[in-house]
Amino acid sequence: MVRFAVQKPAEDAGKAWPAIAIGLFVAFGGVLYGYDTGTISGILAMDYWQNLFSTGYVNTKGHKDVSPSQSSAIVSILSAGTFFGSLGSPFLADTIGRRFALIASSWVFILGVILQTAATALPLFLAGRFFAGFGVGLISALIPLYQSETAPKWIRGAIVGAYQFAITIGLLLAAVVDYATQYRQDTGSYRIPVAVQFAWAIILISGMLLLPETPRFLIKRGQHDKAANSLSKLRRIEPKHAAIESELREIQANHDYEMSIGTSTYLDCFRGPMLKRQLTGMGLQALQQLTGINFIFYYGTQYFKNSGIQDPFTIQMITSCINVVSTIPGLWAVDKLGRRPLLLWGAVGMCISQFLVAMLGTLTTGQDSLGNIIVYNVAAQKAGIAFVCIYIFFFASTWGPLAWVVTGEIYPLKTRAKSLSMTTATNWLLNWAIAYATPYLVNYGEGYANLQSKIFFVWFGACFICISFVYFFIYETKGWSLEEVDELYSEVTSARKSASWTPSTTFAQRQAVTSTADGGVTTAADVSESAPAEKPDLTSEQHSDGLSHHDENPTV
Template sequence: MPGGGAVSSGAGVGEHIQTKSKLAGVLIVAFAAFGGVLYGYDTGTISGIKEMHNWLCTFGTDHGDGTCTIDSSRESLVVSILSAGTFFGALLGAPMADIVGRKWGIVFSCLVFSIGVAMQTAATQIALFVVGRVFAGLGVGLISTLVPMYQSECAPKWIRGAVVSGYQWAITIGLLLAAIVNNATKGRPDHSSYRIPIAIQFVFAAVLSAGLAFLPESPRWLVKKGRDADAAAALGRLTSVPASDAAVQLEIADIRANLDAETALGESSYLDCFRGSAGNKIGLRTFTGIALQALQQLTGINFIFYYGTTFFQNSGIKDPFLISIATNVVNVGMTVPGMWGVERFGRRRLLLIGAIGMCICEYLVAIIGVTVSVNDHAGQQALIALVCIYIAFFASTWGPIAWVVIGEIYPLNIRAKALSMAAASNWLWNFGIGYATPYLVNDEPGSAGLGSKVFFIWGSTCLCCIIFTYFCIPETKGLSLEQVDILYQNTTPLRSIAYRKRIFENDVHASDPHALEKIRDEQHNEHADEKV
């Protein structure tokens, strides 16, 4: 444990608490990751449903000769409207988190989501189906803000990255389950072909809401509400030690000290998320979260999971449903190394590696798609292989780590607002990509007909990911949330690795300013030596 064995502050617990219980808090907080199943399953279901014959005949155009189709405008609306709902749901997550709390906000989100599922299940007209997608989106958007926030604030710092990455893993499991269920029901001749995959989501929502009702509230939210005794009890439950334990009390003191310093500057607003002194870098931190979530979508990953079935079919692959399952298996399996690697190699390094790998794969997919015929079996196999490698890079890096970073980089006073804007950015770009893709790739009047050439676009955005990570993402592995705040105030992303080591060496925490003064003295002396 870095820091010389002393009890450390912040998001997690110190070595003393770790020795008593390494699993209690992890298992409790990991359960919240189940919210990702709702996100992933709902996202993945529509990819297969919109290719089902009965769904196309019900909500599209029946040509009377046994074929049914749906035009690009209606396809765009059905796919992207969920993301429009999630955008507003993510923004609503901030007041929800601050007013009713992190855990009860998640429970309420499940209720909103279930209303949308009911509408979609009952629908036989496009209007009700679309409204149902909006309500489901509101629920998923709320969850996408609240779950990473709850996990980041409750998880032990020594494994926080892996626990929050579990949210992305749950998303990939949801996507895989959706592909499997779609493949099982696609041949049914009636409305049950799409109603069964949709209605299964009631079960997921019920499991998540019922389980969360028995879990402790975020200690940080309780401190923010002035309920320090309740916060100590919640932290004690998360760590399986008494609320009176010295390590628990030290951590509560750190949270309180950090919050008092923030609130001394006044009540925060959304505008405050974009300003602040040069020292605390609030504007940079807010921009980093928003841009990181936007770039996660601009890697092109949801092109595969929204339109993968259609893309593989147009590429001449005989069973696109099975290929869709295969890509989802890769997505699930390769997220696990990412959950391990985020605490082994750190956030910054893995984001750089992932962006480079995705960039290379996507340019190769684009080149193969342009130069190889759809009848070239070897070429199509190469295309599938590269797509799977690309998914592997995403799943082990940008998929989970984007959620880890936005859960870590904000101070408590603005965390709910800033994190909600980052999640909303994810969904705004999700919506834009979902809406624009049919017009970009489909070969029909009014569409660009890019086909696989669209991967030139995704490859270029991954190049932007490399540049962004290098200049804007600090290394926060192993730090408490309060220590992350100290890091931002005293260094830059480019120098964050060295400064992080100083935090460990000097056992810096928010309630002890002397250790921080020692680091500043060391830096001053080093600068003086350099000048000499």
């Protein structure tokens, strides 16, 4: 039976709350991501903003507005900035560290907020959106990296998933602030929602100045003593404690093994056994976007308005609230039920919901020759909104947080920053493509597809693909350390068999045996005394088989 609470294993020494508190604070960076992506939906629907930023276009209701192509550029340029920002994150993360990289990224974001706040015309506003996106892209790749490298393994899923929870809070705050300023007939209508983002960035910067660097980065840089001090702060025990030394030995041994087969480049992320992991992470992040969640939060206000709903801002606030609340059960379940079952059943729920929304909207809505909605069924509208909310529940409790959890833990230390940067960049590339293409797909007119509610058939198809993707490619990594996850991928060839796997040895044990076999050669794993054996001793024959297996499947 599944217990309601996730409990700290009795064998884990030290305190768990410091690492949990640190991981949850770092997740606050998701508010920047969620608020920045969520606020633009309301701003685009504000009368004052439409009049001020219009370049002569008049919409179908006779009101001055930006054109659909300009709207597409405004929304999608943030995602273009995030794409390049996430790709650039390893250069900061592997050079100045995870902690200072987050601080530097926040200042880039602040520059973008300054430009958007000062703007009274499209060019400066677009520039601000790009730089804000660049900062968000850096942050979105760095936060799961920092969290994964500091969180205890037994609750790592919930901590990394809290990043998605913070994103949903950001989306909700954006909806609330947009709702509060929508009727203002001055620049405060859009400047207030934009300028609020200064507070989120300053909070993140202030906190990161006080937090420790990740032990795994310090081991990567050869700073063993600093890594011990960092880990002791996370566990609240002495740096010389046996549990600290044992954990550092495993991290060091894993790193030494990776470095023994050469340094890493971006190409190494696609070579040998790493190819499967890299494509799994990129596919997961791409499919997360293709489920259609950002259509609701980027264009939801305008879409509901075009569908004849009288108060679209209220509907947007309701969907944002559901997004926040629904994330909570997912954070509990990820470390109790596991990654595979949650992603699989979440995909099934999203698939059914999107199909029903598409059918309800397509069969009950009509347009005149100018594309205006003239026939709509109130009951069908309410049912469609209900199924949108059900879809959001399934997304927020499964694919929303778990895409970040899985990608944050399946890569080895050697390539982790680079691999994560590419999975996050994939997320933002699809985010950009959807944001850019949606106005052309949904709107009426020459050169536009006028899909309206039929767009949900696209999201339904993507959700159907999600089901197969999880079944064949997602490994169950619940409860394993990052080093054990590395061993899991090297020993198990089929994702369907991953749930029954258990580790046979640790990297530190294998390296200790290697040192003995090589005539007593000292390795980094031998710096301190060997940990008490937790698994049966290996015979020389078993050890030879183990080495042969890992030589055939190097972790690059």
